[in-house]
Each structure stands twice: as structure tokens, then as C-alpha cells.
Amino acid sequence: MIEQPASLDTLLRSGALLVLAGALAWALLILLAVVAEGLSGGRVRLAPRLGCPPRWHRWLVAAVSAVLAGALMTPPAGAEDRQVPALDGLVLPDRPTDAPPDLRAREPPTVSAWVTVLPGDSLWAISRRLLPPDAPPGRVAELTHDLYDLNRSTVGADPDLIRPGQRLHVPPAHETYSEDS
Numbered sequence: 001m002i003e004q005p006a007s008l009d010t011l012l013r014s015g016a017l018l019v020l021a022g023a024l025a026w027a028l029l030i031l032l033a034v035v036a037e038g039l040s041g042g043r044v045r046l047a048p049r050l051g052c053p054p055r056w057h058r059w060l061v062a063a064v065s066a067v068l069a070g071a072l073m074t075p076p077a078g079a080e081d082r083q084v085p086a087l088d089g090l091v092l093p094d095r096p097t098d099a100p101p102d103l104r105a106r107e108p109p110t111v112s113a114w115v116t117v118l119p120g121d122s123l124w125a126i127s128r129r130l131l132p133p134d135a136p137p138g139r140v141a142e143l144t145h146d147l148y149d150l151n152r153s154t155v156g157a158d159p160d161l162i163r164p165g166q167r168l169h170v171p172p173a174h175e176t177y178s179e180d181s
Contacts, residue, residue: 026050034060038068117166123147123159130170146171 006014033046034057047057115126127143128135148159151168155161162168 030056031060031064034064037061038064113170113172114167115170117162117164117168119164121162121164123155123162126168143171 030047030050030052033050033052036046037044038061047060048054052060115130117126123144124140127140127147131140131143144159147168147170148155150171154166154168
């Protein structure tokens with residue numbers, strides 16, 4: 001049997017596929033080099049040594065950074081299942097309190113100018129305890145803001161981040177409702 005020589009069309013297709021495979025392998029190698037540069041903190045610069053043009057190198061670094069940043073900012077799978085449904089019309093504190101019920105059961109407040117933060121407390125929960133049980137939500141919100149303004153140096157920049165054991169000064173108009181000395 002005598003083999004027929006390959007046609008020019010077949011040779012061109014095979015050559016183009018070989019060149020394309022080589023170009024893809026080179027591009028993958030450059031991409032891996034850019035990732036390695038990023039992992040080394042830029043101390044090792046491999047891509048320029050592999051023949052990557054500077055403009056492409058800058059573009060690849062930006063693209064890889066964007067992809068990695070996007071991957072890090074994506075919420076984990078199933079995170080949407082943990083969202084709390086909307087509670088329209090309910091007055092809620094800024095953050096939920098998870099303290100066990102026994103920490104919430106207390107004696108009626110005694111006269112004092114200080115209150116100690118319990119685990120799971122929020123400024124809203126403290127304000128609610130300092131006021132009479134029938135106090136309207138607007139009054140609780142007002143006392144919450146007064147508590148924060150008066151204790152800003154103790155609480156810090158975020159009024160939602162109070163720590164157990166912190167002692168907060170009670171505004172003078174509410175001292176008759178404070179909890180401890």
C-alpha cells in the first residue's frame with residue numbers, strides 16, 4: 001500500500017492547531033507565572049522572563065487580582081438561606097441579643113449612676129431595662145442615643161459593639177432606673 005501524501009489543506013490545519021496549542025501552553029505558563037508573582041508578593045518576576053510583554057503583564061496582574069478579590073468577596077454557598085425574613089412594623093434593636101434568659105431575669109433596678117454590660121447586651125436592651133415596661137419605642141430610642149453620647153469614650157466609634165463588663169454612666173434623668181452601683 002502506498003500512502004497518499006497529505007493535502008495542503010490538512011497540513012495547514014495541523015500546523016495551525018500545533019501553533020494554537022503552543023500559544024495556549026505559553027499563555028497558561030505566563031498566567032501561572034503571574035499567580036506565582038502574586039503569591040511571592042512581587043519579589044519574583046517570572047512572566048517577563050518568559051517573554052510576556054509589559055502591557056500584557058500589567059493587564060494579567062490586574063485581571064488575576066480582580067478575579068481573586070471577587071472570589072474572596074463572594075458569600076459562601078448557602079449564605080442566602082441564613083438571611084432573616086423581613087419583620088415589617090416591629091421595633092427591633094440594632095443587633096439581636098443572645099444572652100440566656102436567666103441573665104435577663106433581674107431584680108427591679110436600684111438607684112445608681114452606673115450600669116454594667118451583660119453578655120449579649122445592646123444599648124437598646126439596656127435602655128429598655130432602665131425605662132418602665134410601658135415606655136414607648138421612641139423613648140427607648142432616645143435613651144439609647146443618650147447612653148451612647150454619654151459613654152462614647154467607653155463604647156468607642158461603633159455603638160453596636162459594647163463589651164460585657166463595661167460600666168456605662170446613666171444619663172442624669174434616668175438615674176432612678178439604673179441597675180447597679
